[in-house]
Amino acid sequence: MPKLKIELDVNGRKISRETDAYKRLLDFLRDDLNLTGTKEGCGAGECGTCSVFVDGKLVKSCLMPVAKASGTKIETIEGLAKPGDLTPMQKAFHKTGASQCGYCIPGMVMAATSALRQNPNAGIEEIKERLGGNICRCTGYTKIFEAVELAKAVIAGDMPEDALNEDAVGDSYIGHNVRRLDAPSKVSGRLRYAADMKMHDMLQLQVLRSPHPHANIVSIDTSAAEAMDGVVCVITSADVPDDTDGFGVFVHDQPIMARGVVRHVGEAVAAVAAEDLVTARRALSKIKVVYEEIAGVFDPEDALKDGAAIVHDYAPDNVVKHIPVRKGNVEAGFANADIILEDDFSTQQVEHAYLEPEAGIAYVDADDVIVVISPSQNITHHRHMLSHILKKPINKVRFIMSPVGGGFGGKEDMIYQGMLAIVAMKTHRPVQLNFTREESIIASAKRHPSRVHYKMGLKWNGEITAIQFNMLSDGGAYGMSSEGVMRKAAILSCGPYEVHNLSVDTTAVYTNNTPSGAFRTFGGMQAQFATESMMDMAAEALEMDPFQIRRINMMKIGSRTHTQHTLTAASLDRCLDAAEKESRWENGTPNVRGDKRSDLGGDDTRAPCTLGARFTSGKNSDKERVA
């Protein structure tokens, strides 16, 4: 590979190095200089986790070839403050709780620092716009804004420096805003996530993924890849014992790598371990896979039809799971209703978009224990499944949970740890796999999309007499968490209301789409989106206030839930009262009356924005705004 001599100044130190010419500034900082505070969230200039200063300007280092950085002055998150110290901005992030998973935080701190360097008097609107190139998936940005405003005030001398200190404790640490103990390591970029870890003699793993949604694998020829200089091993499903190969949160229907058939685009087919990443990537193109494409099924309703392609032989009807819930007598309930509303609702597939793509390391330790380090959200279950798959006693498989750069349920599936373990066993060398963003998006589970058919009967006084709720969900190619998601959706379906007569069915089906799995609320939001929309429609039909119709039906202590569980505690009354009061809710029926309300546009809302309108120039004039 062509080499390049690079001379530059990084965090005040002169660096002169020979490096590979293909590298981006990001790779040079992370791999050559070990400055792993700068993260790779997307590699495409879209997330901002890789933000650094180049000659004082905020730059996305994933977009800059290292050659272009030669001769410049670079500042990274590690260089903002001396080791052990934090800048006022970093302290402000600590104080306000602006870091959660922390993966976006080094980039966010750089962007925030840049914002105040550009304009120490920036108003909140300008600050927001200057942070616009940095994505945070965890915090909802609110505490980040608060941190920047706090830092601004302290730097300007408008607030004393001790405003950045922790609040004094009263008589208990419960209920006290203790500052996050992990924040200093996150705001300074010191915390190492799995992709930031290095081990001596470590291999890099790359995965060959299916280009087809549904195909038989006729043959896989790995010989040319194996013959390449620098390739240490190539694995396929032939390296996994076939009688135990299967994982999943509920049903173990997913092989470590495709076994004879691929069921979705992006499914792992083979993997190459090599001395370095580039060799591993090149070797992928030398693996010859002969596929025989077969008909696929891409719509959950089609999946249920006779003659639909069958995704898994064990489920010839393509049903992953159906959950029924019945209570009372629905027919009688509808007969007793004064009005019946009926409608359909749908929700989309949603990507978790945690800023940290999947990453992991595996090695075999001195006691012959196979160790996997990864940001797994369920190491207990992963250890169980992997020990079974590898046919090892459970104490010979060890999972370590590395700091998770966002999960939201998306890191509950063991979609890559098995490949790492097998390579470690075959080579007895440590091995690392870091997903790209594109790989993370096609290979990991999504939020279940849903289609709900809803029928609700009510009395004129607002009382619900019966509900029929039918949800169909696309589970995608593998079972993952579908069963649990359908169960939770069914249990929560009709919302926080005591409904005496109900009939609920939730069904997830297999298709050849990207699998759906666990995602924050686990089916709860899809179901309650439909219910809460229906409640609003009912309020309008009955000319009632939305709070009122909910109070009429809400669960209370002693209510029986949809699954006939008698509640010994219930706080919806308090939540409704507080929401009505805090929002200064104006009573009335939902309809087109927005502009007639007097509760709009209060101090507790933000101003609507026009892009580009926020940068105030020296002279403040509306005319100078850029549209």
Added chain:
Amino acid sequence: MERKLQGRGMAASWYGIARTATIDRAGAWAELDDGGTAKIVTGVTEIGEGILTLLAQVAADELGIKPSEVTIGDNDTARSPEAAHAGATRQTYMIGNSVHLAAREAKKHLFEQLADHWDVEIDTLQSFDGEVWSNDTNLRITMEEAVGICKARGVVPVGSASFTAYGTGLDPVDGSGSPWQTYVFGTQVAEVEVDTYTGEVQVLGIWAVHDVGRAINPRGVEGQIEGGVIQGLGQALMEDYQTVDGHTTTHGFAKYILPTSLDIPQINCTIVEDPDPLSPLGAKGIGEPALVPTAPAIMNAIYDAIGVRMKSLPATPEKILKALKDKVPGREMYVQNARKQRAQAHRT
């Protein structure tokens, strides 16, 4: 019609805490250590929610030391007790309570030694923020000294605990069962502005009210609510993972649109505390429930603003414009029907 219209909507929600329709469990070990510090070992790592800080608070409060003096061991299946998965809004409830109980046991061993050493009744002993004392006496020492005394008497103050949440499976025919032992409720109000020329929706305000049982770290609770609300907003208005015949067309963040700093409404959080009677801490959870009511509250607000009901998420500008175009003047059919029926019912 004016170009920009505002409106408000609300939605309520409920959620269950910890694993669903099964028994959930979590274990923890605790040790009061030299220097008046403590070690807590349990199967947990931060996924961003703040659990490590929360556990340090729980342990510190129970032991009577500072949170910064608590060291939490790594989550490692070979080195720490099982606390199972980081999900299901179970970390505060399951692991918080097991750490609380383990710390309580470690403290009990320390207090037994100290009570004997001071010749006082054990229930006169108290500790907080690094000090240990006996009520109504002038006996007061640091936790460091207390641990020293305990160890000099030959006892290492350790504790361990397991916490259980009793859920039951669902009946396969009628789904009956008690899936969780504790539930939380919430309500959110959204205020939006809709640009009827472009179809763009801006959420200007969210009022989020959630019962969390007991807020161990109120700022952390707010952080979870704010993050949940914005994920809900993303799903409501822009996020859309799409495939064509199984091939994704949204492979990166250029195509898969996420909320950024410019999309953020003012979020006004109100924490309701209805302590859980079935667990020592009284805390429940907030991770997932925070997201549930956001999208429907926003859709209901859009309806309030422009009179079209978005039943298919996300409510993108294209969908809003189409809905506005298809809208028949006046109220929706079901509303008109309901009115007619009601008038009839009153007449007869």
